[in-house]
Amino acid sequence: MKLLVCVTSVPDTTTKIVFTDNNTKLNKAGVTFITGPYDDYALARAVELKEKTGATITVLNVGQADSEPVIRKCLAIGADDAIRVNAEPTDAYFVAEQIAAIAKENNYDLILMGRESIDYNGGQVHGIVGEMLGIPSISPVMLLDLDGNTAKITREIEGGKESLEAQLPLVLGCQEPIAEWKIPNMRGIMTARTKPLKVVEPTGTDKLTTVASYELPAPRGSVKMIPADEAEKLIQLLHTEAKVI
Amino acid sequence: MSVLIFAELDEGKIKKSSQEAIFYGAKVAQMTGTSATAIIIGAADESELASAGRFGATRVLHATDSKLTEPNGMAYATVVAAAAQQESSNVIVLAKSSLADAMTARLAGKLKAGLAANVIALPDLSAGFQVKSSIYTGKAFAYNDLKADIKILAIKKNTITPEETDATAPVNVFTPPLNEADFAISVKSTEKSSGDILLPEADLVVSAGRGLKGPENWGIVEELAKALHAATACSKPVSDLDWRPHSEHVGQTGLKISPNLYIACGISGAIQHLAGVNSSKVIVVINKDADAPFFKSADYGIVGDVFDVLPRLTKAVKAL
Incomplete structure (x- = not known):
């Protein structure tokens, strides 16, 4: 079984976002970059499946050289090799095209990634990849079990969840509680240094969407404070001043 | 050229967020000098279908098939793509939802479309086609230039306030194409809380955190929500502890919501939680800790014990 796990390198969730160059670039000074939290869930489940079934895991990142620490961490957690497509991941269609191109060459049984990146939050890449490869895409996946070639999946829907079954290959956007995040151990960190990390140049079309500026x-x-012993006043204010109730 | 809006049904009724999408699409049609057509998939009364006209649709395409009774992102995307082709649509508008999320990506792939998710304003057409969207989980905005011929806009709740007229839209039957591959996923079972107001659709939300001390205390939250006709939500620790279902979790790794009113009870306001709710119009924070960081991001605050304050608020709402 071959698994592809796509990961993003994104600002830590506690980052105070600041832009630079006349609001056209993220100011990366002092920002810690982490594996996308949802991608981390996808990777953790992939590692569990590897332990159970002896699958191989390739990690794929569309990103610039500064995302390599995140890729090495994924290798330390249990991926076998990695590919970095050397491009800035600002357009979902473009990123999906890169992933689909690599998937076409390698016939993965499962393509896992986070339900969305926490920078652009589009949550679109898995679906576009599925469409490009002509295979089903499911998101957000909360539980994933494999029974031979059949994937048993629980997906979150509005106000609840649904249980699904589908045949591999599949593209899945993952979220908690699919697996517990994994922390690399010392042995993992040591072996990660020598695991293969291939850098390839992007293929395909120009970006269909670009960001002109940020804000x-x-x-x-x-904040208007209301004394606790006059709590009822809040309801009056929401009714007459804020006019939301 | 035309604008096509996917209007989603919930139990035979056009969802409120989709009414907003129709109005948004009609505005875009007005700006670009073209017409707005709504596509509706699934069973609904003729009068409900025609009501898309009240929000600005000039025509409704209605697609039904026994295979399309349950929401299916892939199959629905195939239908909308075919409708877009028939109508020569260059702009497709959807209101964000779990169904729409599954559709937008497949649509973008099919139509090689430029795509903006989490759109929060009408496009600026002064130099091309630019839309403002929410990024970094609500911590910032991006101005996106959509350069492809076909543009797909997934709009967030409260992007625009629909104005209703008494117009009705003519309804045309649209024969949906069915693609066997779109039915490869089989739904075994669905668990859905029924009767409640869906959180992503809700105008008013009452949310609670660890300050409630345990799941057995949620009655006071539910009572306030019921009195307000609000949905209930919770913080990440509460969903992690299984006090509440994950579908109620709002924040960086949960739902991102933008209601008119968000009342946070016993939630301290970590930056990850704020990320999911800071596009709410009005934020109320109730916390016994006066130093809770959430007060800095609130419009109204009460320093007090939720067990005392919430029942009193419920009573005051009922007295309105």
């Missing part, structure tokens, strides 16, 4: 939200006005 930060306007700060909220100051």
Whole structure:
């Protein structure tokens, strides 16, 4: 069984976002980059499947050289080899095209990734990859079990969840609680240094969508405090002042 | 050229978020000098279908088939792609939902379309086709230039306030194409809380965190939500502890919501939680800790014990 896990290198969830160059670039100074939290779930489940079935895991990142620490960490957690497509991942269609091109060459049984990257939050790449490869895509996947060639999946829907079955190959966007995040051990970190990491150049078309500029939200006005013993006043204010109820 | 809007049904009714999408699409049609057509898949009354006209659709395409009674992102995307082709649509609008999320990506792949997710404003057509979207989980915005011939916009709740007219739209039957490969996923069972207000659709949300001390105390949260006709939500620790289902978890790794009113009870306001709710119009924070960081991001605050404050709020709502 061959698994492909696609990962993003994104600012840590606690990052205060700041832009630079006239609001056209993220200011990376002082920002810690991490594996996308949802991608981490996908990788963790892949490692569990590897332990159970002896699958091989390839990690794929569409990103620039500064995402290599994240890729090495994925290798330390249990991936066998890695591919980095040397391009900035700003357009979902473009990223999906890169993943699909590599998938076409290698016939993976499962392509796993996070339900969305936490920078652009589009949550689109898995579906576009599925369409490009002509195979089903499912997201957000909360549980994944394999029974031979059949995947048994629980997917979150509005106000609940549904149990699904589908035949491999599949593309899945993952989220908790599919697996517990894994932390690399010392042996993993040592062996990760020598695992193969191939860098390839992007293929395909120009980006269909580009970002012209960024903006930060306007700060909220100051908070209006209501004494606890006059809590009822809040309801009046929401009704007459804020007019939301 | 035309604008095509996918209007989603929930139990035979056009969802509120889809009414917003129809109005948005009609505005885009107005701006580009073309017409707005809504495509609706599944069973609904003629009058419900025609009601898309109230929000600005000039025509409704209605597709039904025994294979399309349950939401299926892949099959629905095939239908919408065919409708887009028939109508020569260059803009496709959907309201974000779990069904729409599954459809937009497949549609973009089929039509080689430029795609903007989490759109929060009408496009700017002064130089090409630019839309503002929410990124970094609500911590920032991006102005996206969509360069492909076909553009797909997935809009967030509360992007636009629909204005209703009494117009009705003519309904045309659209024979949906069915592609065997779209039915490769079989649904074994569905667990869905029924009767409740769906969180992503809700205008008002009452949310609670670890300050509630245990799942057995959720009654006071539910009572306030019921009095307000609000949905209930929770913080990540609460869903991790299994006090509440994951589908209620709002925040960086849960749902991102943008209701008119978000009431946070016993939630301290970690940056990851704020990320999921900071595009709410009005935020109320109730916490016994005056130093809770959430107060800095709130519009109204009460420093107090949720066990005392919530029942009093419920009573005050009922008295309105």
